[in-house]
Amino acid sequence: MGQILITGGLGFIGVNLANYLLSNTEENIIIYDNMSRKNVIKNKEWLEQHTKARSHLQIIKGDICDFTSLKKNASDLEKIYHIAGQVAVTTSVKDPFLDFETNAKGTLNVLEMARQLNTDPLLIMTSTNKVYGALDGLKVIEKEKRYDFKEYKQGISETFPVDPHSPYGCSKYCAESYFKDYYRIYGLKTVVFRMSCIFGTHQWGTEDQGWIAHFIISSVLARPLTIYGDGKQVRDILFISDLIQAFQLALKNINKTKGEVYNIGGGVNNTISLLELLELLEEMLNRKITYDFDTWRPGDQKVYYSDTSKAKKDFNWVPKIPKEEGIRELFDWVRGNIQLF
Numbered sequence: 001m002g003q004i005l006i007t008g009g010l011g012f013i014g015v016n017l018a019n020y021l022l023s024n025t026e027e028n029i030i031i032y033d034n035m036s037r038k039n040v041i042k043n044k045e046w047l048e049q050h051t052k053a054r055s056h057l058q059i060i061k062g063d064i065c066d067f068t069s070l071k072k073n074a075s076d077l078e079k080i081y082h083i084a085g086q087v088a089v090t091t092s093v094k095d096p097f098l099d100f101e102t103n104a105k106g107t108l109n110v111l112e113m114a115r116q117l118n119t120d121p122l123l124i125m126t127s128t129n130k131v132y133g134a135l136d137g138l139k140v141i142e143k144e145k146r147y148d149f150k151e152y153k154q155g156i157s158e159t160f161p162v163d164p165h166s167p168y169g170c171s172k173y174c175a176e177s178y179f180k181d182y183y184r185i186y187g188l189k190t191v192v193f194r195m196s197c198i199f200g201t202h203q204w205g206t207e208d209q210g211w212i213a214h215f216i217i218s219s220v221l222a223r224p225l226t227i228y229g230d231g232k233q234v235r236d237i238l239f240i241s242d243l244i245q246a247f248q249l250a251l252k253n254i255n256k257t258k259g260e261v262y263n264i265g266g267g268v269n270n271t272i273s274l275l276e277l278l279e280l281l282e283e284m285l286n287r288k289i290t291y292d293f294d295t296w297r298p299g300d301q302k303v304y305y306s307d308t309s310k311a312k313k314d315f316n317w318v319p320k321i322p323k324e325e326g327i328r329e330l331f332d333w334v335r336g337n338i339q340l341f
Helices: 012-024 040-050 067-072 089-094 096-115 167-186 211-220 240-252 274-285 309-315 323-336
Strands: 003-007 028-033 057-061 077-082 122-128 140-142 147-149 189-195 197-199 226-228 234-239 260-264 271-273 292-294
Touching: 003 012, 012 028, 012 040, 012 240, 040 057, 067 096, 077 096, 089 096, 089 167, 096 122, 096 167, 122 167, 122 240, 167 189, 189 240, 197 211, 197 240, 197 323, 211 274, 211 323, 234 240, 234 323, 240 260, 240 309, 260 309, 271 274, 274 323
Parallel strands: 003 028, 003 077, 028 057, 077 122, 122 189, 189 260, 197 234, 226 292
Antiparallel strands: 140 147, 234 271
16 A cells, blocks of 8 residues: 655645545655644644544654655655645744755755655645745735735735745745656656645644634734734635645646646635634634734835635635634634643
């Protein structure tokens, strides 16, 4: 029986993906994670206790920056989900060497490991919409509680010019460029997802990353909350189960998707601003939420949402979970697991 590798498999996306695969397949799952991020141990414990297929799960503590360790722990792999990485723009600004080492070199290590296998594995990499930069040149309409594009009413497509506006954007674009080129040069079956804001259960959001979860956790626990900018920033948000379905459909249609890049997000129908999210949470909590404002952060887009029509055309994927339903599910999970926070 073949094996599946998930790098960064104890993070928010990885642990949900692993749980889905263990619940829906009989394949052996290898999680490779350096366990450096806060709260991954909670995800590890939940996965080991929750899944009914523990015999098919192997968790390895290791770093994608260590090629020798990565290669030693990889064999008979049929699928590789490369999710591990440095994920915060703010961290990349503070420590661009760490950001590059993890996202660029780490990704190259994963590709080289895969290239040396004799199983012809399928690979998916999670990239980011930050490769498009701040989108400063686009005309933006300012409304009472949100910004919107004046012209790109279906969102940003994969043909939009890439212009990274942070070390994080640069390192992820470097990584995805290697992913694409390893298909062209070596024939590896690679797929890149440029993701927008993914959210869901087992996400431990912070100011730097995972803002939907961060706002919900802070609001439920009445913790201090700061908005950077004016709060009218708009993003398209995608619930984790929809992302996992996109993974599966892209791999199922690998003859069409190999070597391709896809924008994956909630799309035009699932956009929300920071202020709109807070208003929705106030309704759920039946009380006002207090928050402060601070200056804009580098490279922060006033508005971004994905045009996902290429994914629909190539592998028949569309988001199924409305934003309100996903937000409610995460809200209920946080309230039902207060002891974890």
